Amino acid sequence: MKKSITTTVEVSGKGNTKQSAFSSALNNVQKTILKETNNVILRIEPVDVEIISAEHKKTTEKFMFF
Numbered sequence: 517m518k519k520s521i522t523t524t525v526e527v528s529g530k531g532n533t534k535q536s537a538f539s540s541a542l543n544n545v546q547k548t549i550l551k552e553t554n555n556v557i558l559r560i561e562p563v564d565v566e567i568i569s570a571e572h573k574k575t576t577e578k579f580m581f582f
Contacts, residue, residue, distance in 0.1 A: 522563065527548055528541055528544070
């Protein structure tokens, strides 16, 4: 029996670059969906991806005020 289900999932990701943060978030999609259902899922395809918020932090480390 083949069934198609569409659901909305909100995930987050962190990384050193934009690409790694986005990749981390997409990897969390499967984990989140599998937690929410008891069905066997064969394939997960993103239909639409929307960025709700993005934050960029830049820090400078100083050692002994140099």
